[in-house]
Amino acid sequence: MDIGCLETVVANSAYVAARGSMDANAAQTMRDRKMRAKLKLPNISQCEHLKDQIELGFQSLCIKQPIGKRLFQQFLDDTEEFRPIVNLWKDAEDYNMAEENLRVQKAQRIINTYMESASKNFCSFLEEKAIMRVKEDAKNGHHDLFKESEQLLIAHLGRQALERYKESLFFLRFLQFKWLEAQTVTEEWFMDFRVLGKGGFGEVFASQMKATGKMYANKRLNKKRLKKRNGYEGAIVEKRILAKVHSRFIVLLAYAFQTKTDLCLVMTIMNGGDLRFHIYDVDLQNPGFSEERAAFYTAQIICGLEHLHQNRIIYRDLKPENVLLDDAGHVRLSDMGLAVELQEGQSKTKGYAGTPGFMAPELLKGDEYDWCVDYFTLGVTLYEMIAAKGPFRTRGEKVENKEVTRRILHDPATYSEKFSVCLKALCEGLLMKDPLKRLGFKNDNCSELKQQPWFKKMNWGRLEGGLLDPPFVPDARTVYAKDIDDVGAFSTIKGVVIDEADKEFYAEFASGNMPIPWQEEMIETGVFGELNTWGAKGSIPKDLCR
Numbered sequence: 001m002d003i004g005c006l007e008t009v010v011a012n013s014a015y016v017a018a019r020g021s022m023d024a025n026a027a028q029t030m031r032d033r034k035m036r037a038k039l040k041l042p043n044i045s046q047c048e049h050l051k052d053q054i055e056l057g058f059q060s061l062c063i064k065q066p067i068g069k070r071l072f073q074q075f076l077d078d079t080e081e082f083r084p085i086v087n088l089w090k091d092a093e094d095y096n097m098a099e100e101n102l103r104v105q106k107a108q109r110i111i112n113t114y115m116e117s118a119s120k121n122f123c124s125f126l127e128e129k130a131i132m133r134v135k136e137d138a139k140n141g142h143h144d145l146f147k148e149s150e151q152l153l154i155a156h157l158g159r160q161a162l163e164r165y166k167e168s169l170f171f172l173r174f175l176q177f178k179w180l181e182a183q184t185v186t187e188e189w190f191m192d193f194r195v196l197g198k199g200g201f202g203e204v205f206a207s208q209m210k211a212t213g214k215m216y217a218n219k220r221l222n223k224k225r226l227k228k229r230n231g232y233e234g235a236i237v238e239k240r241i242l243a244k245v246h247s248r249f250i251v252l253l254a255y256a257f258q259t260k261t262d263l264c265l266v267m268t269i270m271n272g273g274d275l276r277f278h279i280y281d282v283d284l285q286n287p288g289f290s291e292e293r294a295a296f297y298t299a300q301i302i303c304g305l306e307h308l309h310q311n312r313i314i315y316r317d318l319k320p321e322n323v324l325l326d327d328a329g330h331v332r333l334s335d336m337g338l339a340v341e342l343q344e345g346q347s348k349t350k351g352y353a354g355t356p357g358f359m360a361p362e363l364l365k366g367d368e369y370d371w372c373v374d375y376f377t378l379g380v381t382l383y384e385m386i387a388a389k390g391p392f393r394t395r396g397e398k399v400e401n402k403e404v405t406r407r408i409l410h411d412p413a414t415y416s417e418k419f420s421v422c423l424k425a426l427c428e429g430l431l432m433k434d435p436l437k438r439l440g441f442k443n444d445n446c447s448e449l450k451q452q453p454w455f456k457k458m459n460w461g462r463l464e465g466g467l468l469d470p471p472f473v474p475d476a477r478t479v480y481a482k483d484i485d486d487v488g489a490f491s492t493i494k495g496v497v498i499d500e501a502d503k504e505f506y507a508e509f510a511s512g513n514m515p516i517p518w519q520e521e522m523i524e525t526g527v528f529g530e531l532n533t534w535g536a537k538g539s540i541p542k543d544l545c546r
């Protein structure tokens with residue numbers, strides 16, 4: 001065995017062992033005790049001033065932020081008059097997550113407990129009409145059966161409970177967590193494992209947050225390489241967009257920080273490799289996916305695109321290589337480096353961006369365009385999942401970009417017998433050369449696309465909740481990344497000097513912890529539970545005494 005190969009074997013085994021530590025209990029054993037000890041809540045006198053700095057709107061404070069929601073629910077549970085309400089809230093969430101065959105029974109229990117005026121837990125704020133509708137529909141087990149009740153419940157709590165919550169110890173505890181969240185992270189909080197892939201400006205490593213044990217992907221962007229190759233704009237756009245989106249179908253940004261040499265984006269780790277690898281490199285004799293498998297990935301990609309477009313973001317670089325699998329086999333979109341955000345009031349943009357063979361005709365022609373371009377790239381991606389080749393090339397063909405562009409503009413795609421009738425119709429709808437005729441995002445959603453006959457069997461509600469079993473589960477001991485040697489090194493950058501303006505840019509980039517992912521990490525790895533302790537009944541914990 002040569003040294004390079006040995007290096008890969010050693011790196012792989014450390015990485016596979018760390019990867020096994022994804023669930024909370026195992027993550028605990030992987031933690032670095034010294035770093036974990038640094039995660040301590042401050043005394044309330046140190047952080048009380050934060051209440052004048054943080055956002056105090058009900059949605060942000062009590063619903064969107066995971067720790068905020070936990071503490072708000074604990075407050076409700078601790079206050080007698082709110083207890084039935086928080087129980088209804090939790091039961092309705094439990095219903096949404098439940099398997100379909102359990103739902104009817106759960107629905108009936110919720111009705112009996114909270115929706116009958118004789119019950120001691122009756123929730124009188126629910127409007128009669130809403131209760132009637134739930135009772136009528138209870139037998140069909142729909143995933144949005146309690147949607148209206150939940151909306152009424154949230155509105156009621158916003159009116160009745162928010163102000164009292166803000167006077168409570170639970171809110172002070174929240175301020176302590178906000179203080180901890182705002183502490184700057186630096187590279188000493190992370191341990192890099194093996195390299196997962198190579199990007200344009202640096203490598204992406206598997207990386208562990210030492211204090212919690214959680215694994216992430218750390219995308220390093222080399223400062224000098226960025227400067228030399230005008231990468232600042234792209235880097236800040238990628239960061240801003242990743243920080244803005246919250247979807248289980250898009251990689252999520254948890255931390256942005258800098259080291260002496262690099263800017264670092266710490267994101268959801270996707271251990272299962274990219275779709276390109278799975279299309280071509282798993283079964284060399286028989287590349288491509290079954291329609292069923294392709295439908296699952298396509299549906300998840302559509303959910304990711306829908307979220308981007310609802311946030312006015314055009315992705316521009318959808319292709320199999322940028323769709324990554326996680327441990328369970330769910331996929332997320334990654335690599336937002338070419339994405340662009342339409343400003344309020346702006347409806348189109350211009351500019352050549354994307355990957356040859358994928359770019360939409362209107363973009364290639366230099367016209368103005370909007371999100372429609374992403375449904376063309378979706379068509380190319382779906383076609384490739386089935387045919388194991390792009391619609392505008394023959395397999396193995398060496399062809400100039402100019403010729404590919406000509407074909408995209410003028411030639412129709414052809415479909416082998418691998419495509420069923422419904423699938424062919426869908427591909428044709430996505431590959432429409434005229435963006436106005438193309439399937440896609442209309443009236444702020446993708447409903448029309450989701451209702452295409454090819455998706456007849458898809459349960460979109462369960463898919464969107466992350467509740468469908470993926471058609472393929474990556475092997476937990478396989479490393480779906482190139483051997484270390486094959487990743488390839490970067491050349492050294494000479495003649496670049498970093499000045500004050502650069503440093504200002506780095507500071508803007510390195511904004512630290514992203515609140516929602518940070519809070520999720522604390523909960524998921526058990527750290528929140530360890531820190532959120534209370535004194536004996538009736539006594540105020542020492543750290544909350546001013």
Ligand code: ADP
Pocket residue numbers: 196197198199200201202204217219251267268269270271274321324334335336337
């Ligand atoms: P660039 O924008 O420079 O192309 P990418 O974001 O595509 O960089 O990352 C480069 C490579 O690193 C990817 O092709 C993939 O192999 C790997 N990679 C990127 N993000 C992740 C992630 N979140 N999890 C696992 N691997 C990743």
Ligand code: MG
Pocket residue numbers: 199322335
């Ligand atoms: Mg890339």
Ligand code: MG
Pocket residue numbers: 335336337338
């Ligand atoms: Mg990129």
